[in-house]
Amino acid sequence: MKLPSKPTLWSVGTFAVIxxxxxxxxxxxxxxxxxxxxxxxxxxxxxxGRITLNPFTLSAEVSDFRLVEKGETRxxxxxxxxxxxxxxxxLTKRAFIVSRLRISNPQVNIVRxxxxxxNFSDLLxxxxxxxxxxxxFSINNIEISNGSLNFLDRAASKTTAHSIRQIKLxxxxxxxxxxxxxxxxxxxxxxxxxxxxFSANGRLKPLAxxxxxxxxxxxxxxDIPHYLAxxxxxxxxxxxxxxxxxxxxxxxxxxxxxxxxxxxxGALKLENIRMKDRxxxxxxxxxxxxxxxxxxxxxxxxxxxxALDTAGLEVFLERNAQGRWTWQQLxxxxxxxxxxxxKTSPKPILIVSSIRSTGGxxxxxxxxxRTGFRTDLTALDLAVRGLSTQQNGKAAWNISFQTQRNExxxxxxxxxxxxxxxxxxxxxxxxxxEGYYPYLADQLRTPLTGKLDTSAAITLNNDExxxxxxxxxxxxxxQADFGKKEGV
Numbered sequence: 397m398k399l400p401s402k403p404t405l406w407s408v409g410t411f412a413v414i415x416x417x418x419x420x421x422x423x424x425x426x427x428x429x430x431x432x433x434x435x436x437x438x439x440x441x442x443x444x445g446r447i448t449l450n451p452f453t454l455s456a457e458v459s460d461f462r463l464v465e466k467g468e469t470r471x472x473x474x475x476x477x478x479x480x481x482x483x484x485x486x487l488t489k490r491a492f493i494v495s496r497l498r499i500s501n502p503q504v505n506i507v508r509x510x511x512x513x514x515n516f517s518d519l520l521x522x523x524x525x526x527x528x529x530x531x532x533f534s535i536n537n538i539e540i541s542n543g544s545l546n547f548l549d550r551a552a553s554k555t556t557a558h559s560i561r562q563i564k565l566x567x568x569x570x571x572x573x574x575x576x577x578x579x580x581x582x583x584x585x586x587x588x589x590x591x592x593x594f595s596a597n598g599r600l601k602p603l604a605x606x607x608x609x610x611x612x613x614x615x616x617x618x619d620i621p622h623y624l625a626x627x628x629x630x631x632x633x634x635x636x637x638x639x640x641x642x643x644x645x646x647x648x649x650x651x652x653x654x655x656x657x658x659x660x661x662g663a664l665k666l667e668n669i670r671m672k673d674r675x676x677x678x679x680x681x682x683x684x685x686x687x688x689x690x691x692x693x694x695x696x697x698x699x700x701x702x703a704l705d706t707a708g709l710e711v712f713l714e715r716n717a718q719g720r721w722t723w724q725q726l727x728x729x730x731x732x733x734x735x736x737x738x739k740t741s742p743k744p745i746l747i748v749s750s751i752r753s754t755g756g757x758x759x760x761x762x763x764x765x766r767t768g769f770r771t772d773l774t775a776l777d778l779a780v781r782g783l784s785t786q787q788n789g790k791a792a793w794n795i796s797f798q799t800q801r802n803e804x805x806x807x808x809x810x811x812x813x814x815x816x817x818x819x820x821x822x823x824x825x826x827x828x829x830e831g832y833y834p835y836l837a838d839q840l841r842t843p844l845t846g847k848l849d850t851s852a853a854i855t856l857n858n859d860e861x862x863x864x865x866x867x868x869x870x871x872x873x874x875q876a877d878f879g880k881k882e883g884v
Contacts, residue, residue, distance in 0.1 A: 415451065418449055418451050419449060419450075419451070422449060423446070423447035423448060423449055424447075426447050427444045427446075427447050430442070430444060431443060431444055434463065438463070438466075438519060439466050439518070440463050440464055440465065440466050440472060441463070441464045442461075442462070442463045442464075443460075443461070443462045444458060444459070444460065444461050444462075445459045445460025445461070446458075446459040446460065447459075453481065454481060454482040454483070454484065455479065455480065455481040455482070456479070456480050456482075457477055457478065457479045457480075458477065458478045459476065459477045460476060460477075461473075461474060461475050461478065462474040465505075465515060466515075466518065470505065471503065471505055472504075472505055472515070472516075473502075473503070473504050473505075474502070474503045475499055475500065475501055475502040475503065476500050476501035477498075477499070477500045477501070478497070478498070478499045478500075479496075479497070479498045479499075480494055480496070480497050480498075481494065481495045481496045481497075482494060482495065483495045483534075483577065485575070489532070489534075489573065489575060490532065491532035491533055491534060491573050491575070492531060492532065492533040492534075492535075493533070493534045493535075493536075493575060493577075494533075494534070494535040494536060495536055495537065495577060495578075496536065496537040496539075497535055497536075497537065497538045497539070498539045498540075498541070499539070499540045499541070499543075500541050500542060501541070501542050501543070501544075502540060502543045502544075502563075503543070503544045503545075503546075504543075504544075504545045504546070505545075505546045505548075506545065506546070506547045506548070507547075507548045507550060508547070508548070508549045508550060508551045508552075508626065509550055509551060510551045511551055511625045511630075512625065512626075512627055512628065512629060512630045512631075513551070513628075514628055516628070517628060520628055520629070532572060532573050533570075533571065533572060533573070534569065534570075534571035534572075534573055534575040534577065534650075535569065535570045535571065536568065536569045536571075536577040536578075536579060536581075537568070537569075537577070537579060537580060537581045538565075538566065538567040538568075538569075538570065538581065539565070539566050539581060540563060540564065540565040540566075541564055542562060542563070542564070543560075543562075543563030543564070543565070543587075544559070544560060544561050544562075544563060545559070545560040545563065546558075546559055547559070547560075551625070558589075558590055559589075559590060560587050560588070560589050560590075561587065561588045562586070562587055562588050563585075563586075563587045564584065564585070564586045564587070565584070565585050566581045566582060566583060566584040566585075567581070567583060568581050568582065568583060568600055568607070568609050569607070569609075569648075569650055571650050571656045572655070572656055573655070573656070574650075574651060574652055574653055574654055574655055574656075575650065575652065576605070576606065576607060576650060576651060576652045579600070579602065579607060582597070582598070582600045582609075583597065583598030583599070583600060583609045583611060584596070584597050584598070585597075596611070598610060598611035599611070605651055605652050605653060606649060606650065606651035606652070606654075607649070607650055607651070608647055608648060608649035608650075609647070609648050610645055610646060610647040610648070611645070611646055612643065612644070612645045612646075613642065613643070613644045613645075613646060613662075614642070614643050615640060615641055615642045615643075616641050617639040617640075617641055617667075618639060618640040618641070619638075619639060620635045620637075620638035620639060620640055620669075621634070621635040621636060621637060621638065632673065632674065632726040632727070633671050633672065633673055633674075633679060633726065634671070634672050634673075634674065634676075635669070635670060635671055635672075636670040636671075636672060637668050637669070637670045638666065638667070638668055638669040638670060638671075638682075639666070639667050639668060640664070640665070640666055641664070641665045641667075642662060642663065642664040642665065643662050643663060644660055644661070644662035644663075644664070644689075645660070645661050645662055646658070646659075646660055647659045647660075647661075655695065656695065657693060657695060657696070658693070658694040658695055659691055659692060659693050659694070660689060660691070660692040660694065661689055661690065661691050661692070662688075662689055663686065663687065663688045663689065664686075664687045664689075665684070665685065665686050665687075666682060666684065666685040666686075667682075667683070667684050667685075668682075668683065668684075669681060669682035669685070673725075673726060677712070678712045679711075679712055679722065680709075680710065680711055680712065681708070681709075681710035682706060682708060682709050682710070683707050683708025683709075683755075684706070684707045684708065685704075685705065685706040685707075685709075686703070686704075686705045686706075687701065687703075687704050688701065688702040688703045688704075689701055689702065690702045690749075697742065697743075697744035697745065698744070698745040698747075699744065699745065699746050699747065700747045701746070701747065701748045701749065702749050702750070703748075703749060703750040703751070703752070704748060704750070704751045704752075705750075705751075705752045705753075706752070706753045706754075706756070707753075707754050707755055708755050708756070709753050709755075709756040709757070709776075710756065710757045710758075710759070711756075711757070711758045711759070712759045712761075713758055713759065713760050713761070714760075714761045714762075714763070715761070715762045715763060715764055716763050716764075717763045717764060719764055743785070744785070745784075745785055745786060746783075746784065746785045747783070747784045747785075747786070747789075748780070748783040748784070749781070749782065750779075750780070750781055751778065751779065751780035751781075751783060752778070752779050753776070753777065753778040753779075754777050755775070755776075755777070756773075756776035756777070756778065756797075757772065757773065757774050757776060758772070758773040758776060758797075759772050760772070760773065762834075765834035765835055765837065766834070766837060766838075767834045767837065768834060769832070769834045769835065771799055771800060771801075771831070772799065772800045773797045773798070773799055774797065774798050774799070774800070775796075775797055775798045776795070776796070776797040777795065777796050777797070778793075778794075778795045779793065779794050779795075780792070780793045780811070781793070783811070783813070784813070785813050785814055786814065787814050788812060788814070788815075789812060789813065789814065790810055790811070790812050791810065791811045791812070791813075792808075792809075792810055792811075793808065793809060793810070793811050794806070794807065794808035794809075795807050795808075801826075801828040801831050802826055802828075803824065803825070803826045803827050803828060804824065804825050804826060805822075805823070805824045806822075806823050806824075807820045807821065807822050807823075808820065808821055809821060809854075815857070815858055816856070816857060816858055817855075817856070817857045818854070818855065818856040818857070819853075819854070819855050819856075820853070820854045820855075821851070821852075821853055821854075822850070822851060822852050822853075822854055823850075823851045824848075824849065824850050824851070825849045826847050826849070827847060827848040827849070827850065828847060829843075829844045829845060829846050829847070829848055829874070830843045830844060830845045830846075840876075842876070842877045844874065844875070844876050845873070845874070845875045845876075846871055846872055846873045846874035846875055847871070847872040847873065848869060848870070848871055848872070848874075849868075849869075849870040849872070850867070850868060850869050850870070851866075851867075851868045852864050852865065852866060852867045852868065853865040853866045
């Protein structure tokens, strides 16, 4: 019998050594590296019972993972096993492609220590990487079984514990690349929440060259102030009242030829909104608002809205003595703007077929003039038709309001956002000239009195700026007191 040649023996021996290294030694090395990196990045002790690798099936399993609370021995996150199977297409697609992911018995313990503060808040406050590491991936056939979540609310007036048991979650796919895998998992979620059983099922629609899954989300009168305190970040505003209702269909679509798509359709309703800043000063109030969405393509950043209707909108607008407006003050002290970054992503496209606001009010306070200026705009009605950020998209608009001095103002015209062009016919009657004296106090010793009616055609664009044409002024009972050296 002829013996194998030396090159053959060397090849077989090398292959055997590599195989033994992958199966026996590499898992131990990976376990040590992963636990060390986790402890370094999170400040929490981590442990892994075992890692197994199978180079023949391109699969791996992590068993008995545990991450404890910072400086404690209590469990923060754990699972009994996580199994992942890679697809050979990862090499050709140059992306992280997972054919199947199964996680068994995951457990998460969350503690709310104060409003907007949790036992993981230190992780959110970590340093953000400046580099944009856009990882390409496609994770398919995701299954989570027998999960549990413990939520301890120590920030409530009385410490309260909530629990979610027997969590079962199935997700067909999550992807940011054009890729279509063999899917045998339908969207599903079930759990026992505080002792009550809950379940929801989505739809999976396999097509020839694409696949989509969808689910309908229904929320009825969600109490905004109650749940805002559970956000892991502190918001610059607070809500004293307000509810949110929505019925939205979320569709997730992947294909072999195009990038993944996430689309939203449905409606969102807000009622009895009362918003304040952190000082307790009123910012906004809204009796009711309804947003109807034709289709919002999240990844493509294209938002097609059917209508936005509001009733009883009340806005509190202020400019402080330094010239900063309300929304600028919410951002904190003024700082130098960072250098603009080059952005290659396309600008979002917004289309709104109809905007209507009735019975609105604006409370305006301007502290820039030495004596200050205050006015209320009431009975404010606004209508916009065909608003779009698309090139040369033209919208028709009109607005009318009254003031506390019985002044009436009405404007109507056309609006283009890209590029910016505004045209309007303006008509105002009964303008109380004396009321605007704070803006003229540096030029006039005493205020003018009387009423003024005016009309004009106004245009505004980036090239020519503001233009006023066909100006008409009609004064009523005008009077001015001049000093000995004033006047002509």
